[in-house]
Amino acid sequence: MLAVAGLSFSFKDKPILRDVNFTLEDGQIVGLVAPNGTGKTTLLKLLCGLLPAPAATITLNGLSLRTQRSAFLKQLFFLESSAHLYADLTVRDHLLYVKRMWRSRVDVQATIKQLQMESYYTKRIKNLSLGMKQHALLAMYMISDAQTMLIDEPLNGLDPTSIQQFEHIFGGLRAAGKTLLVSSHQMDSVGRVCDQVFFMKDQALREVANTGQDMMALYTQIFMTEAAANV
Amino acid sequence: MFDQIAFDLKKNVRSSTNVVLFVAFLILLLGSFFSALGTTDLSRMQLTQAYSSANVAIDGQIKALSKLKHPSAAQKATLARKQDQVHLVRNIVMGNAGLVSPVPTGSINDLNKPLLAYAKYNLRETEAGHAADLTLIRDPGVPLDPSLIGRKKEVRFYQYLVAHHIAELPATKANAPAAAYLPFQFLYHLSPLIILGLFVIELGQLFTTEKHDGTIDFMNNLPTGKLKLLVARMITFLALALPNFALVCLVTYLTAGLTFGWGSWRYPLVYSGDGRTAQIMTLGHFFALLCLMLVAAVLFLMMLSALLSLLSGNIGINVIGGLAVLVLATKEVLSSGIFSPLAKFLPVGYFDFTKVILHQTGWPIFSIGAGIGIILGWALALFGGCVVIVRRRQRL
Numbered sequence: 001m002l003a004v005a006g007l008s009f010s011f012k013d014k015p016i017l018r019d020v021n022f023t024l025e026d027g028q029i030v031g032l033v034a035p036n037g038t039g040k041t042t043l044l045k046l047l048c049g050l051l052p053a054p055a056a057t058i059t060l061n062g063l064s065l066r067t068q069r070s071a072f073l074k075q076l077f078f079l080e081s082s083a084h085l086y087a088d089l090t091v092r093d094h095l096l097y098v099k100r101m102w103r104s105r106v107d108v109q110a111t112i113k114q115l116q117m118e119s120y121y122t123k124r125i126k127n128l129s130l131g132m133k134q135h136a137l138l139a140m141y142m143i144s145d146a147q148t149m150l151i152d153e154p155l156n157g158l159d160p161t162s163i164q165q166f167e168h169i170f171g172g173l174r175a176a177g178k179t180l181l182v183s184s185h186q187m188d189s190v191g192r193v194c195d196q197v198f199f200m201k202d203q204a205l206r207e208v209a210n211t212g213q214d215m216m217a218l219y220t221q222i223f224m225t226e227a228a229a230n231v
Numbered sequence: 232m233f234d235q236i237a238f239d240l241k242k243n244v245r246s247s248t249n250v251v252l253f254v255a256f257l258i259l260l261l262g263s264f265f266s267a268l269g270t271t272d273l274s275r276m277q278l279t280q281a282y283s284s285a286n287v288a289i290d291g292q293i294k295a296l297s298k299l300k301h302p303s304a305a306q307k308a309t310l311a312r313k314q315d316q317v318h319l320v321r322n323i324v325m326g327n328a329g330l331v332s333p334v335p336t337g338s339i340n341d342l343n344k345p346l347l348a349y350a351k352y353n354l355r356e357t358e359a360g361h362a363a364d365l366t367l368i369r370d371p372g373v374p375l376d377p378s379l380i381g382r383k384k385e386v387r388f389y390q391y392l393v394a395h396h397i398a399e400l401p402a403t404k405a406n407a408p409a410a411a412y413l414p415f416q417f418l419y420h421l422s423p424l425i426i427l428g429l430f431v432i433e434l435g436q437l438f439t440t441e442k443h444d445g446t447i448d449f450m451n452n453l454p455t456g457k458l459k460l461l462v463a464r465m466i467t468f469l470a471l472a473l474p475n476f477a478l479v480c481l482v483t484y485l486t487a488g489l490t491f492g493w494g495s496w497r498y499p500l501v502y503s504g505d506g507r508t509a510q511i512m513t514l515g516h517f518f519a520l521l522c523l524m525l526v527a528a529v530l531f532l533m534m535l536s537a538l539l540s541l542l543s544g545n546i547g548i549n550v551i552g553g554l555a556v557l558v559l560a561t562k563e564v565l566s567s568g569i570f571s572p573l574a575k576f577l578p579v580g581y582f583d584f585t586k587v588i589l590h591q592t593g594w595p596i597f598s599i600g601a602g603i604g605i606i607l608g609w610a611l612a613l614f615g616g617c618v619v620i621v622r623r624r625q626r627l
Contacts, residue, residue, distance in 0.1 A: 049625065050448050069625050074454035084445045088245045093238075100234045101453050 001025055002047070002148050002179060007056040009039075009046055016042050018203035024148070024179050029170055031190040031210075032183040034200035035223055040183040041080060043200070044150045047181070048078045060148055074102065077146035081153070082133030087126035091117060091136040094125070095143050104145040111142050115165070130157035138166060142173070149173070151182045155189055167193050191215035199223075232459050239467035248436050249475055255429055256479040260413070263420055264487060267405035274401035277371040279331055282324050285368045289317045292366070312356065312364050319349040323368075330398075339398045346399070347389035354382040372402030372419055380509065384501040387509035391499040400498060408494025412487035413480060414514045417521060418500075423528075423584045424557050430472060430529050431553030434536035435546045437468050441627070442544025451626045458621045461541075465533055473526065502589040504598070517588060520599060524584040527606040531578050532556070534613035541620045541627065557582065565594040578606040 002024040009017045016039040024030055032040050045051045047058060049065050049072075058065040063072045077098075079085075085094060095108045112121045115135050120128060125136065134157055141149050155163050163186070170180055170193050181198075184190050190197060191210065198205040199222050208218065243249075296302065296310040322345035329337035353365050357379050369375050376384070392399060400411050402419050417423060441447040450460055488494075496515030503509050512520075532553055539552045558564065560582035565574045574580035574594040581602035586592045588599060596602060621627065 045448070048452050050451055052624070070454050070456060072454075073452055076452075078452055079449050080445070084449055086242055086446060087444075089242060093241060097234070097238050101455065 001061060002181075003057075003059045004047065005057040007043075007046060007053055007058070009042060009051065009053055011042070015203050017046070020203075020205055022198070022205055022207065024181060026147070026179055027174055027177045028195045029174050029180045029182060029193055031194035031197040031215075032181055032200065033185075033187070033190060033197055033215075033219060034183075036185075038200050039203075040200060041152055044078055044152055044181070044183065045080070047150055048073065048076055050078075075147040076150065077102070077141050077144040077148075078150035078152075079137060079140060081156075082125075082130065082137045085125045085133060085136060088124055090124055091121040091128070091132075091139070094136060095121070095139055098140045098143045102144040102146060104143055106143050106145045108143060111139050114142075114169075115139050131159065131162055134158055134166075135162070138169065142169070147177070148179045149181070151180060153183055153185065155184060155186050163189060187216040187219050232463055235455070235460060235463035236466050236470070239463050240470060243437060243467055243471055246436075248433060249471060252429055252433050252472075253475055253479060256426070256476060257482060259421055259425065259429075260416055260479060260483040261486060263405045263416065264412070264483075264490070268490075270405070272404060272406045274371065274404040275331055277403060278399075278401050279327055281368050281371060282320065282327055285366050286317065286320045286324055289313055289320060289366050293317060309364050312361060315352065316349075316366060319345065319352055320366075320368075323349060339396055340393055343389055343392045343396075343399070347386065347393050350382065350385040350389050354379075354386050357382045370402060380503050380506055383509040384503060387511060388499060388501040391501075391511050395497065395499075397495065397498060400494075406491045407487070408492040409484045409488030410494035410496045410514055411498055412491065412494075413483055414500075414518050414521070416483075417585050423521075423525065424560055424582060426476075426525070427528055427532060427557055427560075427582060428554060430476075431532055431536070431557065432550055433472055434468065434533055434553060435549035438464065438536045438540035439544050439546040439549050442540070443546065447544070447627055457625055457627050458618060460627060461537060461617060461621060465537060468533055469529075472529070476525075500589060502591070504590055506590075512588070520588045521584050524581065524587065524599070524603060524606075527603045527610075528578070528582050528584075531606050531610040531613070534610045534617065538613050538616050538620070541617060562586075562593050565592070571595070576605065578609040581606055 004023070005021050007017055007020040008015075020043075032043065034040050042051065046053045046056070049069060060072050060075050063075065065072045091112075092108070095111065098104070099106065099108055112118060115138065117132075117135055117139065120132055121136075125133060128136065134154060138154060141151065154166060158166065167189060170182070173180060174195075182190075182194070191212075191214070194210050196210055197208045197215065199208060199219075200206075201222060206222070293310065293313045296306055296313065299306060302310065323342065326337065326342035326345045329335065329341055330339070349368070353367065356362065356365055362377065362379075365377075367375060367377065391397070400407055400415075402415070404411075404415070407415050441450060451457065453460065496513060496518070498514045499511045500514065500517050501509055501511055535556060536549055536553060539549045543549070556579060559570070559577075560579035562583065564570055565580060570577075571594050575596045580592075580594060580596055581587050583592065587596060587602055590596075597605070
């Protein structure tokens, strides 16, 4: 369980988050939705300590981010985007490294097969398409076997087949008890996959349970009605 | 830690920086080699001219003194000394002529022995207070040292050459044999600060690339202590940079050896640790000390680069910081009034290795061992700074 209390953050003088509190239970997929520039990636970075939040209390299964950082990070995986992979290393290099560092028991070859990466897992990252890199990134999440996964816009650059494949894998991870916090702009996918959704607005999170409602309509209602009124 | 080092090595071994620096080091060290290939070696001729010039100068002085109608007692004594000198120098010229003739005759010591005799004479005369009457042979490429210790060094040097039957290698000899080629590069052609400057660039690249490329976030999210990551990166640098430089030295040695011959690591360099007695250091010993000091200085610069990388991910800031330290290591700065009293306590006081090893610095220094200790002590202090920063913010 990821518990966050008193999380505030400003970039220079611009407030991004103000006293945010929430809890993510095990075996859940939570969507994180907001227009560009609102602070989704900032929130994900704060949750794993890439940005400082000295006043906040962030714990993962009772482990404090501040005082038990390595143990905390052992249960979490976050890599902002496939653009942050090592260009000169192969997919296999990345996967083996994650396996070693997270001391995971997940089989690398099986994951490669599951994601149908056999044809390119020995190629260097710089020679891959965006879709292939997204697969490599997802494979790293799977290999880490971390309990909590913070995933930033994983569906970017994917074709419909791959999107279905990713959604299927997300479902499998949830079934295995993993917690996924997934930022996305693809509201149809959010509606299909997520158990609940955090809409990020006015430096706060609005938590909405997914009951099968039209997520795009909800997004429009929350973000675009006000924007239209301002115009 | 081992996994991290293996991963870092894999990341960096393919970096084009390694190749660029290999080529840059090679160009620096083989600069004299390439210039020697296209030209005739004039160093022996320059040495021959130096002997002849001394001979001609003394001859001229004798003629001038002989023309005096009423010489004073002092002038008579000077004339007598000049006649002794010309006799000794002619022996040198004769010995040299046998060696440089198209059909060489005699042995190396036919030149070494008269040189030793003249050196001993000059030492005796200097000790007797007649240094002003001496005509010293100006070795091309080496600054003339008219002091008493200069004379003692000369005697010690030629004693060694005579004892070991070794021919003198002129400092300007571009086609020096392999064993002398590398040390001579540092002694006469290439400042160690330039070599360190290239290491600074390599360090700047290695320690800031992850921040520049954005991959540092992945490193910071690893479930391991961040200090381990930093240390792994340091080990990676050492594992890549030092063998790279060693390989350059080996290639230089082999290139010079196959072209100019191998030479002897037992060739002498003369120095004075205390300013009173002259001592011999072989080229092998000199080069080993040079390598030791180079490693110590590189360790210091590595810690500096690591510390700077924690404060800024900008490669420019990192490199400029390192180069600024190297500017402090120049003789102009270290000999200046402000720095001179502090120089022996600063790591930069020992970065001009050749001068430090042969005790030829223009600023006060401790012994070589103490110098290495000071460099490593400062490196440790910088590492302490890294530890404090990483522990406090738990990120690289």
